[in-house]
Amino acid sequence: MRLSRYFLPILKEIPKEAEIVSHRLMLRAGMIRQQSAGIYSWLPLGKRVLDRVNAIVREEQNRAGAIEIMMPTIQSADLWMESGRYDDYGKEMLRIEDRQKRAMLYGPTNEEMVTDIFRSYVRSYKSLPLNLYHIQLKFRDEIRPRFGTMRSREFMMKDAYSFDIDKAAAVHSYNKMFVAYLRTFARLGLKAIPMRADTGPIGGDLSHEFIILASTGESEVFCHRDFMDFEIPGDDTDFDDVAGLQSTVDRWTSLYAATSEMHDADAFAAVPEHSKVSARGIEVGHIFYFGTKYSAPMKATVTGPDGKDHPVHMGSYGIGPTRLVPAIVEASHDEGGIIWPAGVAPFDAVIINMKAGDQACDAACEQVYAAMTAAGLDVLLDDTDERAGGKFATADLIGVPLQVIVGPRGIAAGEVEIKTRSTGERETLPLDAAINRLTATAG
Amino acid sequence: MRLSRYFLPILKEIPKEAEIVSHRLMLRAGMIRQQSAGIYSWLPLGKRVLDRVNAIVREEQNRAGAIEIMMPTIQSADLWMESGRYDDYGKEMLRIEDRQKRAMLYGPTNEEMVTDIFRSYVRSYKSLPLNLYHIQLKFRDEIRPRFGTMRSREFMMKDAYSFDIDKAAAVHSYNKMFVAYLRTFARLGLKAIPMRADTGPIGGDLSHEFIILASTGESEVFCHRDFMDFEIPGDDTDFDDVAGLQSTVDRWTSLYAATSEMHDADAFAAVPEHSKVSARGIEVGHIFYFGTKYSAPMKATVTGPDGKDHPVHMGSYGIGPTRLVPAIVEASHDEGGIIWPAGVAPFDAVIINMKAGDQACDAACEQVYAAMTAAGLDVLLDDTDERAGGKFATADLIGVPLQVIVGPRGIAAGEVEIKTRSTGERETLPLDAAINRLTATAG
Numbered sequence: 032m033r034l035s036r037y038f039l040p041i042l043k044e045i046p047k048e049a050e051i052v053s054h055r056l057m058l059r060a061g062m063i064r065q066q067s068a069g070i071y072s073w074l075p076l077g078k079r080v081l082d083r084v085n086a087i088v089r090e091e092q093n094r095a096g097a098i099e100i101m102m103p104t105i106q107s108a109d110l111w112m113e114s115g116r117y118d119d120y121g122k123e124m125l126r127i128e129d130r131q132k133r134a135m136l137y138g139p140t141n142e143e144m145v146t147d148i149f150r151s152y153v154r155s156y157k158s159l160p161l162n163l164y165h166i167q168l169k170f171r172d173e174i175r176p177r178f179g180t181m182r183s184r185e186f187m188m189k190d191a192y193s194f195d196i197d198k199a200a201a202v203h204s205y206n207k208m209f210v211a212y213l214r215t216f217a218r219l220g221l222k223a224i225p226m227r228a229d230t231g232p233i234g235g236d237l238s239h240e241f242i243i244l245a246s247t248g249e250s251e252v253f254c255h256r257d258f259m260d261f262e263i264p265g266d267d268t269d270f271d272d273v274a275g276l277q278s279t280v281d282r283w284t285s286l287y288a289a290t291s292e293m294h295d296a297d298a299f300a301a302v303p304e305h306s307k308v309s310a311r312g313i314e315v316g317h318i319f320y321f322g323t324k325y326s327a328p329m330k331a332t333v334t335g336p337d338g339k340d341h342p343v344h345m346g347s348y349g350i351g352p353t354r355l356v357p358a359i360v361e362a363s364h365d366e367g368g369i370i371w372p373a374g375v376a377p378f379d380a381v382i383i384n385m386k387a388g389d390q391a392c393d394a395a396c397e398q399v400y401a402a403m404t405a406a407g408l409d410v411l412l413d414d415t416d417e418r419a420g421g422k423f424a425t426a427d428l429i430g431v432p433l434q435v436i437v438g439p440r441g442i443a444a445g446e447v448e449i450k451t452r453s454t455g456e457r458e459t460l461p462l463d464a465a466i467n468r469l470t471a472t473a474g
Numbered sequence: 475m476r477l478s479r480y481f482l483p484i485l486k487e488i489p490k491e492a493e494i495v496s497h498r499l500m501l502r503a504g505m506i507r508q509q510s511a512g513i514y515s516w517l518p519l520g521k522r523v524l525d526r527v528n529a530i531v532r533e534e535q536n537r538a539g540a541i542e543i544m545m546p547t548i549q550s551a552d553l554w555m556e557s558g559r560y561d562d563y564g565k566e567m568l569r570i571e572d573r574q575k576r577a578m579l580y581g582p583t584n585e586e587m588v589t590d591i592f593r594s595y596v597r598s599y600k601s602l603p604l605n606l607y608h609i610q611l612k613f614r615d616e617i618r619p620r621f622g623t624m625r626s627r628e629f630m631m632k633d634a635y636s637f638d639i640d641k642a643a644a645v646h647s648y649n650k651m652f653v654a655y656l657r658t659f660a661r662l663g664l665k666a667i668p669m670r671a672d673t674g675p676i677g678g679d680l681s682h683e684f685i686i687l688a689s690t691g692e693s694e695v696f697c698h699r700d701f702m703d704f705e706i707p708g709d710d711t712d713f714d715d716v717a718g719l720q721s722t723v724d725r726w727t728s729l730y731a732a733t734s735e736m737h738d739a740d741a742f743a744a745v746p747e748h749s750k751v752s753a754r755g756i757e758v759g760h761i762f763y764f765g766t767k768y769s770a771p772m773k774a775t776v777t778g779p780d781g782k783d784h785p786v787h788m789g790s791y792g793i794g795p796t797r798l799v800p801a802i803v804e805a806s807h808d809e810g811g812i813i814w815p816a817g818v819a820p821f822d823a824v825i826i827n828m829k830a831g832d833q834a835c836d837a838a839c840e841q842v843y844a845a846m847t848a849a850g851l852d853v854l855l856d857d858t859d860e861r862a863g864g865k866f867a868t869a870d871l872i873g874v875p876l877q878v879i880v881g882p883r884g885i886a887a888g889e890v891e892i893k894t895r896s897t898g899e900r901e902t903l904p905l906d907a908a909i910n911r912l913t914a915t916a917g
Contacts, residue, residue, distance in 0.1 A: 038541050038604060040595035064591060066546055068579070072591060073544040075606075081544070098481050101524070103509055103518040103628045104547060104611060105568075105580070122573045125548075127580075129627075130565045130615045135510070137548070137580075148507060148515060152483035161481060165517075168547060168611070172573045184572075185546045226803075 032378070034413045038075050041425055051247040053357035054179035060429050062356075069176025069184030074173060077356070079377035081187070084352045084359075085166055087218045087374060088189050095211035095270050097162040097191045102144050104168050108134035110143040113329050120232060123171045123455065137170035142325050142347055145192040149343070150331040154195040159333065159343070160204055164191030180353045181313070182249070191348040194398050196335060198322065201344035205237065205320045206276040209349040210264050212241050212316045213283065217263040220353060220372025221362055223315055224258045225283055235321025235346075240290055240314045245361040248311035249352040253299050255286035256306045290314075315356045320346040355404065369430030370453050379408040380469065382433045385419040385438035395437050400467055406470040427452065435469065475821070477856045481518050484868055494593050494690040496800035497622035497721060499812050503872050505799075512627030514621025519872060520799070522820035524630070527795045527802075528609055530661045538654035538713050540605040540634045544686035545587050546680025547611050551577035553586040563675060566614045572742065585790055588635040592786070593774040595911050599639040602776065602786070603647050609636030609795065623754070623796045625692070632790040639698035640779060641765065648680065648763045649719040651791040653707050655684050655759050656726065660706040660800060662806055666758055667701045668726055672735040678764025678789075683733055683757045688804040691754035696742050698729035699749040731783050733757075756801050763789040812873030813896050822851040823912065826876045828862040828881035838880050838890065842909055849913040878912065 040061040048065075049055040056062050062077030071373045073081055089099065094298035106128070111117035125137040138144065147162055150270035153161065166189045176184050183226070195290060209225065221243050228240035242252050264279055287302050289295065290312070322363045326332065326342040356375075363370045371377065380403060384396045403410045411431065413422050419438070428432045436448040450457045460468065483504040491508075500506050505520030516524055532542065535782065538558045554560035568580040581587065588606055596604065609652040611630045619627050636647035661665035664686050671683035685695050707722055730745050732738065733755070738744070742750070769775065771786040778784045799818075806813045814820065823846060827839045839855060846853045854874065856865050861882070879891040890908045893900045903911065 036539065038595075038606060061595075064594065065592070066587060067548070067550040067576075068574075070546045070548055070550075072546060074589070074591075075541050075543055078544050080543055098518045099521055100481075100518055101521050103513045105510070105513055105613060105628050107510040107513075125570065127568065127570050129568065130617065132512075133510075144509060144515070147509070148517075151507065152481075163481060170548060174573070179844075185548050200685075200752065229833060304844065 032409075032411050034411055034415050035412070037430070040074065041428065049179065051178050051181070051361070051362035052364060053181065053247070056358060056360055056364055056428070057179055060369060062181060069173060069182070071087065071180050071183055071185070071353075076377050080356050080371070081352055083375040083377070084219060084355050085189075088215055088350055088352060089166065090163050091211045091215040091218070092189065092191060095162075095207045095213075097208075098166045099165065100163050101165045102138070102141050102148075102167060104138055104170070105135050106144055108136055110147055111136065114143045114146075114325050115328060116143070116232070120369070123173065125170045125172050139169055139171045140188075140349075141165070141190055142192065142345075142346070143329070146325045146329045146345070148330045149194055150329060152221065153194070154332060156333050156335050156341070160193065160200060162191055162193040162196050162204060162207070164189060164348075178247070179357055180427040181357045183353065186351055187353040189350045189352060193345045193346045193348070194307070194331075194335065195344065195345075196341060198344055201320055201322070201346055202237075203273050205318065205346050206271050206280045207348070208318050209239065209280050210268060210270070210276055212318065212348070213263055214268070215350065216241060216315060218245070218374050219359060219403045220374065221315065221359060222259060224254055224288050226252060226254065226288040226290050227293045228290055228317065230319055230321070235319045236325045237320040239284075239318050241316035242290065242314055243306070243358055243362060244310045245313050245358070246311055247361055248313040250314055251291040252289070252310055252312040253291075253294055254288035255288055255302055256308050259286060313354075313360050313361065315355055316348075316350045318346065318348045320344075333375050364430070367424070368374045368428030371430045371432065373432050376432050377409075377429070378411045378431045379403070379430070380433040380435055381411045381413060381426045382435045382437065383413045383419070383422045383426055385422070385436065387414050387416050388390055389439050391442045392437050392439055393461055393462035395442050398462070398471065399435055399437070399447070402466045403469055408470070408473050433469070433472070435465065475852075475854050476857050476905065477854055480854070482868075482872070483517065483794075492622065494621050494624070494804070495807060496624065496690075496803035499803050499807060500622055500800060500869070502885070503812060506623060507736045512616060512625070514623050514626055514796075516627070519820050523799055523814070523818055524795055526818040526820070527662060527798050528632075531658055531793055531795060532609065534658040534661070535607050535632065535634060536655045537657075538605075538650045540607045540651075540654075542608060544605050544608045544628045545581070545584050545610060547581055547613070548578050549581045549587055550577055553578065553590055557586045557589075557724070557768050558585070558771060559675070566616065568613045568615050574909065577917070582612055582614045583631075583790070583792075584608070584633055585635065585788075586772070589768045589772045589774045592637055593772060596776060599776050599778050599784070603633055603636065603638050603643060605636040605647060605650070607632060607791075621690075622800055624800045626796065629794055630796040632793045634794060636789045636791070637774075637786045638788075639776065639784060639786065640704055641787055644763055644765070644789055645680075646716050646719065648761065649723045649766060650713050651718055651761050651789070652682065652723050652726070653711060653713070655761065655791070655793070656706055657711070658793065659684060659686070659758060660798050661817050662802060664758065664802060665702060667697050669697065669731040669732050669733050671733055671760065673762055673764070677767045678762045680763040682761050684757055684759035685733065685755035686805060687751070687753045688756050690804055691756040693755045693757055694734040695732070695753055695755040696734075696737055696886070697731035697751050698745055699751050700729055701731060744852045750904075756797075756804065758798055758801050759791075761789065761791045763787075765887065810867070811871030814873045814875060816875050819875050820852075820872070821854045822846070823876040823878055823917070824854040824856060825868045825878045825880065826856045826862070826865045826869055826873070828879065830859050832858050832882050834885045835880050835882055838885050838905055841905070842878055842880070842890070842912065845909045845913055849916040851913070851916050864865055876912070876915070878908065
């Protein structure tokens with residue numbers, strides 16, 4: 032992508048309304064724009080990062096056996112009356128009347144709708160287990176939306192829903208998502224700790240929040256420091272191995288970790304002093320097992336091996352991609368701007384032409400650009416006529432992993448510079464060697 | 475994907491509410507489910523097709539230089555008051571009041587919002603041309619939603635918006651989208667004819683609808699038969715070639731083609747009798763140039779080369795992916811079910827195990843499945859214990875391009891059968907040769 036043809040509206044000033052660093056950096060880097068309170072557009076750079084986050088979320092859901100669907104955003108109120116949540120949900124639910132005067136709503140979550148889908152098709156325990164997910168917009172009419180897309184009203188959620196014949200099977204489904212979440216956050220460059228959590232309006236008796244530690248987090252959390260070094264389950268994880276998954280979950284729940292709602296001061300006191308972490312955290316995922324809370328009133332039953340009808344045991348599993356993006360920025364930035372982990376970076380590299388219009392610089396930039404693009408890399412070529420200082424600042428701000436710096440003096444000597452954004456390390460290389468090095472990074 | 479672990483709720487009976495073939499087949503094949511009047515869930519098979527349609531739409535938008543963003547679904551009514559369309563839009567607009575009593579709405583289209591984004595960032599003609607698009611849900615509260623996702627209330631739209639300094643530049647932007655649309659529909663396996671069209675509530679004086687001929691179409695259309703054989707612009711199209719694109723558009727608008735609203739009986743009379751086509755059609759795309767209709771009232775201006783402020787000239791360009799899917803089914807099916815064009819098929823092949831549980835059949839199926847998956851193909855393995863006849867009917871119904879049929883008699887002779895869904899052609903091959911043939915189809 033040539034920057035001269037791209038839409039990257041960098042802000043020079045620090046936006047006043049932004050209280051936390053991720054909100055400031057995402058606005059400055061031209062990633063998002065507020066359209067109304069708590070309602071955002073994702074501009075091109077932001078959309079690219081969001082797509083990459085979604086791709087990782089999707090891959091790990093699929094790997095764990097969940098199947099993707101897409102439910103609509105607008106739901107009938109009838110379904111919520113069946114489950115009994117229509118009145119419970121309160122003012123956070125955006126209630127709508129359509130032209131036929133039917134009571135509708137903008138889905139804040141989809142337990143009712145997915146249960147309705149399930150009950151219309153599935154009759155037998157032989158079709159279980161089943162886990163259906165979608166990555167879809169939700170709306171929660173927060174009284175105080177803030178922190179950019181960290182707590183917005185319209186937001187994207189990956190929500191998965193599992194269906195099983197009994198509690199034991201449902202716990203295995205829960206464990207699959209538990210492990211999928213560990214893998215997902217690790218691939219996003221985040222250290223997320225599963226913590227016992229309150230179940231709130233979703234309900235149920237087993238629930239974990241996945242929390243990343245960050246000083247700007249809205250939750251107060253308490254945990255054992257050793258979680259930081261726990262090993263993440265590998266690519267070769269067998270999601271059908273019931274005992275294997277259970278032992279992974281057991282290990283990840285063996286030490287103290289709780290949000291303030293579930294905090295047990297006495298239990299925490301037993302944690303060795305040097306291992307105590309008492310910090311702020313950002314919730315990036317939340318999983319629930321809630322048994323027959325929805326299936327019983329909504330009559331989502333299957334015939335069991337005993338020939339009788341059983342309400343299915345369900346769980347739900349949420350990750351908010353539009354919150355993950357700022358969470359990643361909170362975890363990975365410096366005074367110059369964002370530092371994207373490679374897995375979610377909007378581009379693999381930016382080529383900085385220090386003197387656009389100079390024949391030798393232009394030619395070298397085009398050569399690097401063509402070679403990297405041909406190797407399947409996503410490259411941004413800064414071919415604008417801004418001065419070099421501004422280009423460097425922009426490259427640091429948008430946080431692309433590699434910067435290829437092409438200037439007239441270097442090119443006269445046949446050389447370009449490669450800067451690694453995360454370390455600040457710079458290396459000067461002959462043009463051909465640089466191209467070889469850069470194209471070798473293609474996956 | 476193993477069918478035993480998939481969610482493919484095939485319906486045996488023909489649903490009564492479905493009036494047109496695409497709606498019937500999409501319901502029977504378990505692609506979609508109605509949640510409320512005109513509001514659908516996309517089940518796993520449908521979601522796969524929708525994703526493939528979106529991928530093609532996106533590739534061709536990007537190729538033509540449009541840049542992807544994501545605007546939200548919920549908009550402030552204020553913007554629509556600025557443009558003057560808030561009162562005009564009528565009951566199709568879903569109006570919403572949030573908990574703060576602010577007037578909001580579910581976007582039926584995004585001219586206002588994208589103009590607002592543009593005016594907040596762009597100051598100079600040097601940043602033009604610019605074309606921003608998103609693929610996002612829309613809601614239009616149709617009085618009579620029908621035909622499944624062909625005319626639904628909540629639907630997906632790719633809407634692009636171009637910004638230019640003057641009319642001449644805007645017409646070039648229009649031509650880029652015109653050509654991108656020709657390429658998009660061709661890649662989807664559709665023969666779409668651009669027809670002069672009414673501009674309706676979007677406004678402007680230049681507009682084309684892209685129409686595919688189908689007996690179930692809602693529009694009455696009139697055109698010259700030669701359009702059917704016009705050549706589609708190639709992969710090597712240079713979208714910066716102003717004269718070249720204009721000549722393509724000139725050619726594609728040189729013969730008579732109009733929807734009933736724009737029909738000119740006298741002009742049509744001049745078409746040679748054997749070239750006259752008078753038929754029903756489905757609108758699959760609609761493009762508009764509307765000059766300064768939104769930029770003037772909303773003050774979206776840029777400084778021109780003359781140092782003065784100019785309201786930008788705009789166009790908008792819509793394709794409905796959730797309508798394209800049934801349009802493709804209307805155009806490509808037989809009595810057995812759907813016949814997906816290769817570019818949008820949910821799977822590349824289905825392997826039918828005629829006798830699941832038979833050791834030799836299972837082993838051969840696994841071998842083919844592993845080889846095709848390793849080659850990067852998307853394969854559905856029917857490993858269920860349904861009888862062979864049911865499996866054949868399902869494979870035909872869901873319309874996957876290739877069927878690999880593995881039965882005990884064939885395997886005893888070391889052979890499997892490959893059936894091409896579109897032609898019905900069958901060929902029996904030794905297992906190894908079949909694997910070679912199948913993996914050679916990988917792109």
